[in-house]
Amino acid sequence: MFEIGFWELVLIGVVALVVIGPERLPGVARTAGRWVGRARQIVSTVRSEVERELQIEEMKRTIAEHDTAEQFRQLHDQIRTLESELRSSVQSADPRTAATPEPLAPPVETAAPLPAASSPPAAPAATPASPAPAAAAHRD
Template sequence: MFDIGFWELMLIGLVALVVVGPERLPKLAYTAGKWLGKGRSMLNAVKSEIDKEIKAEELKEILEKQKKQLNPLQDVIEETASGMRELKEEVGSSMREGEKRFGSENESYTRFGDTAEVTSKQSNDNKRSG
C-alpha cells in the first residue's frame, strides 16, 4: 500500500522513541498495530462488498440478456395462444350456428368443458354410405 523501505521505518521508530519515550513505545506500537489491523479489516470488508455489488450487477446484466433472448419466444407463445383462442371462438360460433340451423332434433351433444363432440344421425349415415 505504502512504499516505505527499511530506512524510512527506522527513522519513524527513532522519532517515536525520542518523542514518546522508551516506557510508552511498546504500548504505542501495540495500539498502532491494533488500529492498523482494524483499518485493514475495514478495507477488506469494503473490497468484498464492492466485489459482491459488481458480481450482482454482472448477474443482473446476464439476466437482462437472457430476458431479451426469451422475449421473442414469449411473443411466439402469445401469438400461438391468441390463435388458439380465436380458433376456439370460431369453432364455438360454428357449433352454435349449426345448432341454430339444424336444431337439436337430429343431433345429440356431449359437452366436455369448452369443447363439444357432435354425434349425429347424419354423420353415422355418411359413414355407412362412405
Template sequence: MFGISFSELLLVGLVALLVLGPERLPGAARTAGLWVGRLKRSFNAIKAEVEREIGADEIRRQLHNEHIMSLEQEARKILNPMQQAINPAPAQPQPSAATIETPPPPAGADLGRDSHTAQPGHAPAAGQPIPEQVPGEHTPPHDPTQPPRAP
C-alpha cells in the same frame, strides 16, 4: 504498501523513541498496530462488499436477460402460428414425369411396339402422358394379330 523502505521505518522508529521515550514506545507501537489492523479489516470489508454488489448486479443482469429471453421465446411461440396462417407453407412439390418410375411391362407383352405411344382403345401405361387427339386427325385401328404397319 505505501512505498516505505526499511531505512525510512528505522528513521521513524528512532524519532518515536526519542519523542515518546522507552517507557511509552511499546504501548504506542501496540496501539498503532491495532489501528493498522482495524484499517486493513475495514478496507477488506469494503472491498468484499463492493465485490458482492458487483456480483449481485451481475446476477441481477443475468436474471433480467434470462427473463427477457423467456419472454421472447413465448412471443415467438405465439407469433409463429400467426405467421404460418399469414404465410402458409408451400405445398409439396408434384413429382415430375422424369421422377415417376414406370413398372416393367408384363410378361409376354409385345416389346416391339412403341410403349410410349398410346393405341386407340388402350389405356396408356402408368406415368405416361395421355396423348391429345387433334380434331380431324384419324388414327387407323390397330389389329393386335397383325404386324405393325410401316409409315
C-alpha cells in the same frame, strides 16, 4: 497500501522513540498495530462488498439481457400467430369448407347418351408394299 521500505520504518521508529519515550513506546506500538490491523480488515471488507455488489449488478444486467421468460413469451406468440395462419390456410384449402365451384360438365348419370355408331367401322387403309422385296430384286 503504503509502500514503506526498511529505512523509512527505522526513521519512524527513531522519531517515535525520541518523541514518545522508551517507557510508552511498546504500548503505543501495540495500539498503532491494532489500528493498522483494523484498517486493513475494514478495507478488505469494503473491497469484498464492493466486488460482490459489482458481481450482483453484472448478473442482473446479464439476466436482463437474456431474459428467457420474455424470449419464451415472444416465441410462444410467434408460434400462435403461425398456427392461426396455418389453420386459416388449411380451412381455405379444405374442399369440404371451401365454396364449391359450378361443375364444368353435367354428372355422368344425367349426360346425354353418346350417338350410336350407324356406319360400320372404316376398313383399314391400304398399306403400301414394303420396299424390301423390290430392293432384293434389283440387287441381281
